[in-house]
Amino acid sequence: MALVYQDPFEQLQAELERMLDAAFGPAGPSRLYPPVNVFDAGDAYVVKAEVPGVSPDRIDIDVEDDTLTIRGERAVSEPNREAAYHRRERGSGQFRRVVRIPGRLASDEVKAEYRDGVLTVRLPKAKEARPRRVQIEAA
Amino acid sequence: MAPNELEARPKQKVERREEATRPGAYFQPAVDIFETKDELVLVADMPGVPPDGVDVDLEGDELSIEGRVRSGEYDGLKPLYVEYGVGGYYRRFTLGEMIDREGIKAQMKNGVLVLRLPKAERARARRISVDAA
Numbered sequence: 482m483a484l485v486y487q488d489p490f491e492q493l494q495a496e497l498e499r500m501l502d503a504a505f506g507p508a509g510p511s512r513l514y515p516p517v518n519v520f521d522a523g524d525a526y527v528v529k530a531e532v533p534g535v536s537p538d539r540i541d542i543d544v545e546d547d548t549l550t551i552r553g554e555r556a557v558s559e560p561n562r563e564a565a566y567h568r569r570e571r572g573s574g575q576f577r578r579v580v581r582i583p584g585r586l587a588s589d590e591v592k593a594e595y596r597d598g599v600l601t602v603r604l605p606k607a608k609e610a611r612p613r614r615v616q617i618e619a620a
Numbered sequence: 621m622a623p624n625e626l627e628a629r630p631k632q633k634v635e636r637r638e639e640a641t642r643p644g645a646y647f648q649p650a651v652d653i654f655e656t657k658d659e660l661v662l663v664a665d666m667p668g669v670p671p672d673g674v675d676v677d678l679e680g681d682e683l684s685i686e687g688r689v690r691s692g693e694y695d696g697l698k699p700l701y702v703e704y705g706v707g708g709y710y711r712r713f714t715l716g717e718m719i720d721r722e723g724i725k726a727q728m729k730n731g732v733l734v735l736r737l738p739k740a741e742r743a744r745a746r747r748i749s750v751d752a753a
Contacts, residue, residue: 490691493699493706494645500702509630516628516704520697527697531667531704533731555626560654560661570650571665574626583700598667598731601693 514576515551515600519583523612525605526582533598534571540595542602544588549580549602585610631704634711645707649687649733653713660717660737666709667731674728676735678721684712685733 497518501510510516515530530551532540540553557573585607593602632648649664662685666674669687677684687709694706718740725736 488644488691490694491644493694493697497699497702497705498645500699501705504702510628510703512627512630513703514626514628516630517701518699518703518706519701520694521700522697526700531731533665533667536730557652557663560656564654564656564661567653567655567660569652570629571652571663572626572629574624576626595730597670597690598665 513578514572515578517551517578517580519580522603525603526584526586528580528582528602528604530578530600530602531598532576532595532600535595535598537595540593540600542591542593544586544591544604546588547582547584547586549582549604551578551580551600551602552576628703633705645705646710647705647707648711649685649709651711655717658739660715660719660739662713662733662735662737664709664711664733664735665731666728666733668706669709669728669731669733671728674726674733676724676726678715678719678724678737681715682712683715683737684710685735686710687733 504510515532517528517530520527520529528549532553532555534557535553535555539555540551543550543552552575554575555573557571582604587605587607590605591602593600595601629650634646634648649666651665652661652663654661662683664685664687666687668689670690673688673690675686677686689706689708715737717737720738720740723738727734
């Protein structure tokens with residue numbers, strides 16, 4: 482049997498596409514802003530959201546129980562009045578997104594990072610919800 | 621819904637370019653394009669693309685932009701719930717104006733590309749004043 486090397490990132494891309502199709506079909510997901518992806522990172526959940534062009538100080542993040550709320554505003558700079566638009570696809574306005582996390586959290590250890598237009602929130606799982614390795618004692 | 625509430629615009633996948641050197645998914649970035657007397661300005665949303673991940677190419681009157689994302693930050697992450705695909709960005713435009721290639725400026729910040737394309741001297745709109753007789 483031939484072994485074909487597949488880049489882990491390509492595997493992830495394919496997995497995301499497959500899950501998107503399975504969950505929403507060709508119509509795509511809802512129009513809630515910002516769109517989010519939720520990942521399991523073992524001892525934490527990781528939520529990523531695409532919010533390009535929003536400065537990090539305009540984003541508020543709250544965690545209460547198992548609910549993450551992302552709030553903010555995206556401003557699109559307007560050109561001067563004599564400019565003529567050829568295309569206008571980028572939206573602006575306020576947003577508020579509530580994401581239910583599928584497990585218990587240690588909410589006082591939540592960390593958020595904004596980089597290149599992507600918000601990444603790392604939510605550590607509650608101690609009792611983390612995967613545990615059980616040591617087997619020799620008799 | 622309040623009029624100033626932001627709506628998501630589902631990412632549109634684009635077919636992989638024939639000459640693409642990197643495999644993987646590509647999406648069409650949302651853009652604003654506007655024109656002033658002196659320049660064309662293109663603003664493109666490319667979340668996940670670092671400043672050194674952008675290529676801008678102008679060949680004849682065809683402008684293409686490409687963005688590549690960092691892949692390492694997904695190591696060890698298992699997707700549970702998915703609303704958007706992840707990949708590079710690619711889009712091509714045909715420009716109706718002569719552009720001064722040397723004067724093109726690109727800036728990438730917070731996942732947004734701002735491209736300023738100054739019009740070539742002879743293509744600039746000239747203001748002609750008409751004297752009343």
